[in-house]
Amino acid sequence: MIGIEWYLGVSAVLFIIGVIGVLTRGNAIIIFMCVELMLSAVNITLVAFSSFMGDVHGMILVFFVLCVAAAEACVGLAIIIAIFRNNITADINKINLLRW
Amino acid sequence: MEILNDLLNYLPAAIVAVGGLVVMMMDGYKAKSRLIYQTTMFFLAGALVIATYDLLYQEVGTLFSDMAASGSTAAFGTFIVVFGTFFTVILTHDYLIGVKHNYPQVYPLLMFCTVGMIVLATANDLVTVFIGLETMSISLYALAGIIRDKQLGVESALKYFILGAFSTGFFLYGIALLYGATGSTNLSEIGAYTDGSMIYWGGVSMLLVAFFFKISAVPFHMWTPDVYTGSPTTITAYMSTASKTAAIVALVLILERALPYAADQITSTMAIIAIMTMVLGNTVAMVQDNVKRMLAYSSIAHVGYLLVGLAAGTDLGFTAVLYYLLAYSLMNIGAFGVVAYYEKNHDVHFNNIESYAGLGYKQPLMGILLSVFLLSLAGIPPLAGFIGKYLVFAAAVEAGLINLVIIGVLASAASAYFYLRVMVYLYFKESKEPVKLMKPLRVYSFSLVVLAVLTLYFGILPAGITELIASYFSGNGLAIVP
Amino acid sequence: METFFFVFISTLAIGTALAMVISKNTVNSALFMVLHMLSVAGFYTLLNAQFLAVIQILVYAGAIMVLFLFVIMLLNLDEDEKVVSKIDFKQLISFTLALVVLAQLLYITGNYAGVLPELTGEPIAAVGTVEAIGDELFTTFLLPFEVTAILLTAAVVGAMLLAQKTSNVIDE
Numbered sequence: 001m002i003g004i005e006w007y008l009g010v011s012a013v014l015f016i017i018g019v020i021g022v023l024t025r026g027n028a029i030i031i032f033m034c035v036e037l038m039l040s041a042v043n044i045t046l047v048a049f050s051s052f053m054g055d056v057h058g059m060i061l062v063f064f065v066l067c068v069a070a071a072e073a074c075v076g077l078a079i080i081i082a083i084f085r086n087n088i089t090a091d092i093n094k095i096n097l098l099r100w
Numbered sequence: 101m102e103i104l105n106d107l108l109n110y111l112p113a114a115i116v117a118v119g120g121l122v123v124m125m126m127d128g129y130k131a132k133s134r135l136i137y138q139t140t141m142f143f144l145a146g147a148l149v150i151a152t153y154d155l156l157y158q159e160v161g162t163l164f165s166d167m168a169a170s171g172s173t174a175a176f177g178t179f180i181v182v183f184g185t186f187f188t189v190i191l192t193h194d195y196l197i198g199v200k201h202n203y204p205q206v207y208p209l210l211m212f213c214t215v216g217m218i219v220l221a222t223a224n225d226l227v228t229v230f231i232g233l234e235t236m237s238i239s240l241y242a243l244a245g246i247i248r249d250k251q252l253g254v255e256s257a258l259k260y261f262i263l264g265a266f267s268t269g270f271f272l273y274g275i276a277l278l279y280g281a282t283g284s285t286n287l288s289e290i291g292a293y294t295d296g297s298m299i300y301w302g303g304v305s306m307l308l309v310a311f312f313f314k315i316s317a318v319p320f321h322m323w324t325p326d327v328y329t330g331s332p333t334t335i336t337a338y339m340s341t342a343s344k345t346a347a348i349v350a351l352v353l354i355l356e357r358a359l360p361y362a363a364d365q366i367t368s369t370m371a372i373i374a375i376m377t378m379v380l381g382n383t384v385a386m387v388q389d390n391v392k393r394m395l396a397y398s399s400i401a402h403v404g405y406l407l408v409g410l411a412a413g414t415d416l417g418f419t420a421v422l423y424y425l426l427a428y429s430l431m432n433i434g435a436f437g438v439v440a441y442y443e444k445n446h447d448v449h450f451n452n453i454e455s456y457a458g459l460g461y462k463q464p465l466m467g468i469l470l471s472v473f474l475l476s477l478a479g480i481p482p483l484a485g486f487i488g489k490y491l492v493f494a495a496a497v498e499a500g501l502i503n504l505v506i507i508g509v510l511a512s513a514a515s516a517y518f519y520l521r522v523m524v525y526l527y528f529k530e531s532k533e534p535v536k537l538m539k540p541l542r543v544y545s546f547s548l549v550v551l552a553v554l555t556l557y558f559g560i561l562p563a564g565i566t567e568l569i570a571s572y573f574s575g576n577g578l579a580i581v582p
Numbered sequence: 583m584e585t586f587f588f589v590f591i592s593t594l595a596i597g598t599a600l601a602m603v604i605s606k607n608t609v610n611s612a613l614f615m616v617l618h619m620l621s622v623a624g625f626y627t628l629l630n631a632q633f634l635a636v637i638q639i640l641v642y643a644g645a646i647m648v649l650f651l652f653v654i655m656l657l658n659l660d661e662d663e664k665v666v667s668k669i670d671f672k673q674l675i676s677f678t679l680a681l682v683v684l685a686q687l688l689y690i691t692g693n694y695a696g697v698l699p700e701l702t703g704e705p706i707a708a709v710g711t712v713e714a715i716g717d718e719l720f721t722t723f724l725l726p727f728e729v730t731a732i733l734l735t736a737a738v739v740g741a742m743l744l745a746q747k748t749s750n751v752i753d754e
Contacts, residue, residue, distance in 0.1 A: 002584060002585060002588050002628075005691060005692055006588065006592075007625070007629070008280075008691035009688055009691055009692065010592045010595065010596065010625075011691075012684060012687035012688055012691055013596055013684065013688075014595060014596065014599050015269070015273060015687070016680050016681070016683060016684040016687070017596070017599045017600060017603055018269065018599070018603075019269075019680045019683070020603065020676070020677060020680045021602075021603040022262070022266055023673070023676035023677075023679075023680065024673045024676060024677065025603065027608060027659075028258065028262070029608055029611075029612075029650065029653070029654060029659060030602075030603070030608065030611055031262055032262075032265070032650070033602060033611060033612065033615050033650065034602075034603065035262075035265040035266060035268075035269060036615070036642075036646065037599055037602065037603075037615070037618070038266075038269035038273075039268070039269055039272060040618075040619065040622050040638075040642065042269065042272045042273050042276050043622070043634075043638075044622060044625050045273070045276040045277070045280070046276045046279065047625070047626055047629050047631050047634060047710075048629055049276065049279055049280040050631075050709060050710075051629040051630055051631060051709055051710065053283055054708075054709055055283060055284075055709070056709050056710075056714050056715060056718050057227075057279070057284070057285055057718070057722075058276075058279055059631055059633075059634055059709065059710055059715055060227070060715060060718055060719055060723050061227050061230070061275070061276075061279070061285065062631075062634055063634070063637065063715065063719065064227060064230065064231055064726060064730060065230075065272060066637060066638070066641050066642070067730045067733065067734060068230075068231075068234045068238075068268070068733065069641075069642070069646060070641060070645060070646055070734070070737075071234070071238050071733055071734055071736070071737035072234075072238060072261075072265055072268075072737075073646045073649055073650065074649070074737045074738065074740075074741050075238050075241050075242055075261065075737050075740045075741055075744070076241075076261055076265065077649060077650070077653045077741075078242070078740065078741035078742075078743075078744040078745040079241065079245060079254065079257050079258050079261055079744055080258075080653060080657070081653065081656075081657070081744070081745045082245060082248045082254040082257070082744045082745060083254050083255070083258055084657050085248075085249070085254075085747070086248075086249065086250070086251045086254055103724075110725075117732055120732070120735075121735070124735070124739060163725070164724055164725035165721065165722045165724075166722075167722070167723065167724075167725040167726060168725055203743055203746075205739050205740075205742055205743040206743065208736075208739050209736060209739050209740055209743060212732050212733075212735065212736035212739070213736070215729065215732050216729070216732070216733070216736075219725075219729050225726075227723065227726050228725060228726050228729075231726045231729045231730060231733065232729065234733060235729055235732055235733040235736060238733065238736055238737050238740060239736045239740060241740065242736075242739070242740025242741070242743050242744055243740075243743075245743075245744050246743065248743075248744055254744075257744065277690075297693070298689070298690035298693050299690050299691065299693075301690075302686070302687070302690045
C-alpha cells in the first residue's frame with residue numbers, strides 16, 4: 001500500500017522541475033509548457049488529498065484548474081503569435097525593450 | 101427560491117457578465133464602435149447603481165452555498181471595482197480612438213475582467229478566489245497587449261503573462277496545502293483550524309507569495325514597471341486600481357476569516373515586506389524620467405502603505421486599508437487619465453517629463469486636475485490621499501509598529517519630491533518646441549472633474565465613509581477619525 | 583502490483599518532465615509533455631479518480647498540447663537551441679533556490695502523515711466518480727462553475743484581440 005506522502009513527494013518534485021524550467025529556459029513556448037507542468041503537479045497533490053480524505057472538493061478544484069490551464073494556453077499562445085508578428089523570436093532573453 | 105435570492109444579491113456581477121456577453125455579440129454582428137461603447141456604459145451604469153444600493157443596504161451573509169459573501173467588505177469591494185471600471189471605460193474609449201487602437205473586443209474583455217474582480221472581492225471560498233483571480237488575470241493579460249502592432253505592447257503582455265502564470269502555480273500549491281492541512285477550502289472552516297502543522301505554514305506562505313506577486317509588493321514587483329509602461333495608459337490605470345483593489349479586498353477577507361491563527365507571523369512578514377516596498381518604490385520613482393514609469397513605481401509605493409495597514413492586522417488596520425483603496429482608486433485613475441490625455445495628443449512615447457514643460461498653461465483645466473491628483477498621491481491635506489495615509493499609520497501606531505510607521509512617514513515625505521517635480525515641469529519650465537493640445541472631450545474632462553471633486557470631498561469629510569467601513573468590522577474604529 | 587505500478591508511473595512522470603525541460607528541440611519537448619500528461623492520468627486512476635483521468639487525457643493531451651504543437655509548427659519554432667550555453671550566474675542562483683524550496687516541500691509533505699483524524703490509510707473509491715463530482719459541481723460549486731464559463735469566453739475574446747492580423751478599427 002502506498003502512503004499519501006509518496007504522492008505528495010512526486011508532486012513536489014514535478015512542481016520544482018517546472019519551476020526550474022521557467023527560471024532557466026529562454027524559449028517562451030517551453031516556459032508555457034513548464035507552467036502547465038507546475039499546474040498539473042499541484043493537481044496530483046489535490047487529488048491525493050481529496051482521495052485519501054474521501055472529500056470530493058479537491059477533485060472539483062482540479063476540474064477548475066484544467067479549465068484555467070486551457071484558458072491560459074489559449075491567451076498565452078495568442079501572445080506568442082503577436083510577438084512573432086513584431087519580433088520574429090520566441091527567445092525571451094532577446095526581448096528586452098523594457099528595463100528598469 | 102434560494103437561488104433567485106442569491107442571484108439578486110449578486111446582481112452587479114450578473115449585470116456586468118450579461119452586458120459583456122451582449123457587447124461581445126454586438127461586435128460579432130459588426131455594430132458601430134460607438135454603439136458598443138454606449139451599450140457598455142449602459143450596463144455599467146446599471147451595475148453601478150445597484151452596487152451603490154448594495155453598499156448602503158445589503159445584509160451581511162453568504163451566497164451560493166457559502167461560495168461568496170454579501171454585504172460589508174464584499175459590497176465595498178464590488179462598489180470600488182464597478183466604480184473604477186465605469187470611469188476606466190469612459191477614459192479608455194477616448195484614449196484608444198486617440199491612439200488608433202479602438203478594437204471592439206476591448207469592451208467585452210473589460211466587462212469579463214470586472215466580473216472576475218467582483219468574484220474575487222466577494223469570495224468566501226478558496227475555489228472562488230482562484231477562479232475570480234484567474235478570470236481577472238487572463239483578461240488583463242490580453243488587455244495589456246492591446247497595442248499589438250508595437251513591440252512595446254506585446255512585450256509587456258508576454259512579461260505579464262509569464263510571471264502571472266508562474267505566480268498562479270504558487271497560489272494553487274498554497275490552496276492545495278491548506279486544503280490538505282484543514283480538509284476544507286471554505287474560509288471560515290480554515291479559520292477554525294488551530295493545529296499548526298508544517299503543511300499549514302507551507303500553504304500560508306505560498307498563498308502570501310502569490311498574493312504579493314499579484315499586488316506587486318517588493319521583492320515580487322519585477323513585472324510591474326515594465327507592464328505598466330507598455331500597456332495602454334488607461335488600462336494601466338485599471339490594472340493599478342481595480343485589480344489591486346479586488347486582490348487586496350480578497351486578502352483582507354482571507355486574513356480576517358481564514359488566517360486569524362497565523363496573525364502574529366503574518367504581521368511580522370507584512371511589516372518587512374511593507375518596509376521594502378515603501379523604500380524601494382519611492383526611491384526608484386525619484387530617478388524616473390518617464391511619467392508613466394514614475395506612476396508605476398509610485399503605485400508600488402502605495403501598495404507598501406496598504407501593507408502597513410494589513411500588517412497592523414486589527415479592525416482599525418483593515419478599515420484604514422479599505423478607505424485607502426477608495427482614495428487610491430480615485431486619485432490614480434485620475435492621474436493616469438490626465439497622462440493618457442497628454443499622451444494621445446502625441447505618440448505613445450510622449451511620456452518623458454521634459455515634454456510636460458509648460459503644458460499646465462495650454463489646457464488650464466487639465467493642468468489643475470493633474471496637480472490635484474498628484475498632490476493627493478503625495479498625501480498633502482486636505483485631499484483623500486492624506487486621510488488614507490493618516491488612517492493607515494494611525495492603525496499601525498495603535499498596533500505598536502512604531503518603527504514601521506517612522507519609515508513609512510519618511511518614505512512618504514520623500515515621495516513628495518517626484519510628484520512635485522512633475523508639477524514644476526507643468527508650470528515653471530518653458531517648453532522647447534511648441535505643443536498643440538486638442539481640446540478634451542466634454543465627457544472626458546467631466547469624468548476627471550468628478551474624480552477630483554470626490555478626492556477633495558473624501559479628504560475634507562471622510563467621516564461618513566470611514567464610519568460605514570468601520571461598521572463592517574466589529575471593533576470601535578470611530579475614535580481616531582479626524 | 584500497485585507498488586510496481588506506482589513506481590513505474592512516477593519514474594515515467596519525472597523522467598518525461600525532465601526530458602521536457604532539457605530537450606533542445608521544441609517539438610520533442612511538446613511530445614514529452616504529452617507523455618507526461620498521460621502518466622499523470624495514471625496517477626489519477628491509481629487514486630480512484632477515474633473521471634479526472636479521462637478529462638486529463640482529453641483536455642491536456644488532446645486539446646492543450648495539440649494547440650501547442652499547432653503553434654510550434656505554424657511559427658516554425660522546431661529548431662534546435664542550446665539549453666545551457668555557459669554556466670550562468672543567474673541560472674545557478676535560481677537552480678539553488680528551487681532546490682531549497684524542493685527540500686522544504688519534501689520535508690513538510692513527509693511530515694504529513696496522520697494530521698487529520700478522518701484521513702484513512704488508502705484512497706476511497708466512491709469519491710472520484712462522475713456522479714459524485716457532478717453532484718457537487720452543480721449544487722455547491724455552482725458559482726465558480728458559472729464564472730468558469732465567463733473565464734473561457736474571456737480567453738477566447740482575448741485571443742481574438744491579440745492574434746487578429748487585419749485591423750478592423752472604425753473610428754468616427
